[in-house]
Amino acid sequence: MKFQIQRDRLVNGVNDVMKAVSSRTTIPILTGIKIVAHEEGVTLTGSDSDISIESFIPRDEDGKDIVQIQQPGGIVLQAKFFESIVKKLPMDTVEIEVHSHLQTVIRSGKSEFNLNGLDVSEYPHLPQIEEDNVLKIATNLLKTMIRQTVFAVSTSETRPILTGVNWHIQDGLLNCVATDSHRLAMRKAPISGGNGEESKAVIPGKSLNELNKILEDTSDELEIVITENQVLFRAKHVLFFSRLLEGNYPDTSRLVPSESKTSLTIGGKEFLQAIDRASLLAREERNNVVRLSIGEDGRVEISSNTPEIGKVVEEVQSESTEGEELNISFSAKYMMDALKVFEGAETNIQFTGAMRPFVLRPTSDDTILQLITPVRTY
Amino acid sequence: MKFQIQRDRLVNGVNDVMKAVSSRTTIPILTGIKIVAHEEGVTLTGSDSDISIESFIPRDEDGKDIVQIQQPGGIVLQAKFFESIVKKLPMDTVEIEVHSHLQTVIRSGKSEFNLNGLDVSEYPHLPQIEEDNVLKIATNLLKTMIRQTVFAVSTSETRPILTGVNWHIQDGLLNCVATDSHRLAMRKAPISGGNGEESKAVIPGKSLNELNKILEDTSDELEIVITENQVLFRAKHVLFFSRLLEGNYPDTSRLVPSESKTSLTIGGKEFLQAIDRASLLAREERNNVVRLSIGEDGRVEISSNTPEIGKVVEEVQSESTEGEELNISFSAKYMMDALKVFEGAETNIQFTGAMRPFVLRPTSDDTILQLITPVRTY
The missing domain is CATH 3.10.150.10 (DNA Polymerase III, subunit A, domain 2)
Structure with missing residues (x-):
């Protein structure tokens, strides 16, 4: 050579x-x-x-x-x-x-x-992949979808299947779901190509993170081929193969509550910053739990209290509140991860009580959804 | 309050x-x-x-x-x-x-x-410092002098005094010396103020690194007061106190050889890059030792060889060589540290044999000097 x-x-x-x-x-x-x-x-x-x-x-x-x-x-x-x-x-x-x-x-x-x-x-041979079912999506859209879901995968190997993002392709729609069983992130978008058959794959979070690093931020089309145990991404001059996770991904469709008792609409940026500050005095080893209070008068407060250090109270101006008053505690980290995905957009949060998971969505975008399980405090 | x-x-x-x-x-x-x-x-x-x-x-x-x-x-x-x-x-x-x-x-x-x-x-009281002997120097000059010497202090506590930089002030001249006993860095510059008395201080390398971080890159004058066990630096709105190291700093003045058997003058940037590449295949655990050969014909080669990985030979164009031919081995890390101080300037290196320390100076600046002890190879 x-x-x-x-x-x-x-x-x-x-x-x-x-x-x-x-x-x-x-x-x-x-x-x-x-x-x-x-x-x-x-x-x-x-x-x-x-x-x-x-x-x-x-x-x-x-x-x-x-x-x-x-x-x-x-x-x-x-x-x-x-x-x-x-x-x-x-x-x-x-x-x-x-x-x-x-x-x-x-x-x-x-x-x-x-x-x-x-x-x-x-040197081992690369997987042989049959190319009779080639899906196509804009590279920058896929990068965004990865970023909006992959952070929510589990980092624990207790349930290996949860360390991956669940991809479901049906009727020209790609639906990505990740959950670590405490919170869930979902994003869907149209995808073209393919032979029309339903297709499923659980792609390791680590693979998607690496893929995101090497994909350029371009609107050029990226080709995707999913087989039984491998997925191939083909960009200009680059092939990226990842094995898939084996096993059944849990059915997450029933986790999202259909009803709501309290609804809060709030500026994403102000809310994120207030949560961030409130988390400063929350104990890290307990996942930085903060408390959100929605009063009857629509007053929204975020607080945390660690007696040996001090306490913090943040009052946040909401766009609107509806329904019952509420006191709920949750991980500030999970909340900040979710709000970052919305990039400061106005956010609607639907609660069904202090002990039930709540749902976050940008008010002007129904393709993204985040779910967070609250924390019981005594 | x-x-x-x-x-x-x-x-x-x-x-x-x-x-x-x-x-x-x-x-x-x-x-x-x-x-x-x-x-x-x-x-x-x-x-x-x-x-x-x-x-x-x-x-x-x-x-x-x-x-x-x-x-x-x-x-x-x-x-x-x-x-x-x-x-x-x-x-x-x-x-x-x-x-x-x-x-x-x-x-x-x-x-x-x-x-x-x-x-x-x-809260403990800050040291009380008598201000009858205030030295003055431009802040950015002092920052440069710190950067050009502090990297050479010892990181080992075997000889604690070598973890500091030795400052010697006499006749309006500040002389800074640092050595870890394998290499030495020296820089001198005029300093004003003071009561005319000779003054000595060994300032911990850690203190100088922190001082350098908070000093702004300005030509504004900085005031320095040295006492028996403390030094005070006074910039606009900031006071910086450091304790001094106790003990006698070794006499380094005799370490610099006065004679030379081989002299090499070379572009600092090209030499640094060639050393950097040659060090890639040198064993890290042995301080990345590389070999320099100066032939009778003025040919300059840098090489290293680690049988299980491979070998590298770099030929470098020198400005001039004088004296005996030479084969010498040294730590690539020490050589790169020294050359970085010269910021790419044309560099003169004086050797007195393969087993004796050699001296580096920028050809157009006699206020800086670096000394490196070679490594015996078999």
């Missing part, structure tokens, strides 16, 4: 595939990056066996040469070293050449590295 | 004094910030007993009201909570009032905090 390549394109490709490389892996070759030079260009691959990322660097683009292939071939190089080397090389172009015994020379200007490579044939 | 204050000024003052507050202290009241309201304004104090910082917020400045004192007095409030509260308060002004039993109310808009305070009379 021997080729010359534009360094900035190589750095970008390496940055992408590094998102899948873990230094803690039981399969030694996966600490490496697979580099393959072929007729069309150079393909880089990184994988931790849960996530695999493939980045393609074409020979040329928009009439500009990016890669010059002298001799096709492949090698696996230690990701940690290869990454820091290509980032720090002195010139705009880099030459990579494999000699005998997998010895690989990386050359740029008067800088020359010799790395011990690993045999490319020993 | 009762006063109203501009929130941004309070936040700035708290930020400054927080640099001295440690959550790990054996004196509980030092986890607090001392707040005193008096005729002239409000004074904040933070201390970990090694470093003490006092920040003064005047009643008014440039004709603008900053503080309105209703009732003078003082209180000590938990620094961690007080800091996060004042940063997040909703309005531009804050009211602070002490009620009975040290209960302190912090009010801003419709936000009201009640904090349990501590008795201000129990």
Whole structure:
């Protein structure tokens, strides 16, 4: 294998595939990056066996040469070293050449590295995915949907299925739900393509977080293929594979109460800031529980009290309140996570009593919903 | 105590004094910030007993009201909570009032905090410093001198005196030296004021790092008073006290070799980058040792070799080389620290053999000097 390549394109490709490389892996070759030079260009691959990322660097683009292939071939190089080397090389172009015994020379200007490579044939194959059911969605919309749901997945392995986001595709609609059993986040949006069949997948939260990092904020279409145990995301020059979580995701449709006893409409930004301040004196080890009081006169107060430190009372101006008066306690962290998703938009909260989960929605957007379970205080 | 204050000024003052507050202290009241309201304004104090910082917020400045004192007095409030509260308060002004039993109310808009305070009379007094020997130096010059020396102090407590920077003031010249016994950094500059007497102080590296964080990058004069066991730095509205290290600083004047067998003059930036790359394949646990070779023909090579990973050779263009050829090994980290101080300037390095410390100086600046001890390799 021997080729010359534009360094900035190589750095970008390496940055992408590094998102899948873990230094803690039981399969030694996966600490490496697979580099393959072929007729069309150079393909880089990184994988931790849960996530695999493939980045393609074409020979040329928009009439500009990016890669010059002298001799096709492949090698696996230690990701940690290869990454820091290509980032720090002195010139705009880099030459990579494999000699005998997998010895690989990386050359740029008067800088020359010799790395011990690993045999490319020993690198695990990427999942084979049949492409008869290709879904399509704008990249930036998908990024937003991920951000609006993934924070609510469980971080505990007690119920592994809850560490993923539940995707349900039916009738041209993608519905994403995440819950850690204390709170729930839901977002839906239209999706195109596909063969019209209902489709389900529970995608690990970690995969979605990594995917979000490498996807560009563009309205370009992203292709999605879901199989029984894998999902593939295909953007320009990047393939992202993730395994799916096995098992049945709990039915969350019945968790959302249909009735309401108290309704509060409030400015999202002011409410978030008041909760944030009230949480300052709430005990962290108890999830920063704060108390919300809605009086008969429509007065809204947020408070917390930790006797050894002090107490705080915040009065917030609401847009409107309806129904019964209410005293309810909840995790300030969960409330702030939920309100951040609404990005300051006016928010409506529907309560059905101090012990029942309550529902948050932006008043002008019915595609997002958040649910929070209150905390019993004594 | 009762006063109203501009929130941004309070936040700035708290930020400054927080640099001295440690959550790990054996004196509980030092986890607090001392707040005193008096005729002239409000004074904040933070201390970990090694470093003490006092920040003064005047009643008014440039004709603008900053503080309105209703009732003078003082209180000590938990620094961690007080800091996060004042940063997040909703309005531009804050009211602070002490009620009975040290209960302190912090009010801003419709936000009201009640904090349990501590008795201000129990807060330790700041050192009393006689001001008959006041030195003066431009703030930004002092910041540069700190940055150019403090990185070389020892981080080990084996020889506590080496964890400080040795300041020596004589004949209007301030000379700063730091060494961890493997490398040494020196910087000198004129200083004004003072009573003409020779003055010495070993200032803890930690204190100088914190001082550097709170000093503004201005050419305004800073006042310095050195006593037997304390140093005081006085900037506009801020006093910074540090204890001095006790004991005799070793005589470093004889460490700098007066002769040289090989001389290398080289562009600081290119040399730094080549060392940085060569260090990528050098073993971290052995201080990233790299090898420098200066050939008879003036060829300069930097290399490192770790058999299980690979090797690297960097050829660097020198401005000039003189004297004997040389093969020498040293810590890439120490070399990079030294070169960073020179900010890319052309650098001259004087060697007196592979086993003797070598001296680095910018070719156009004789106020800075760095010394590095080589590493024996087998």
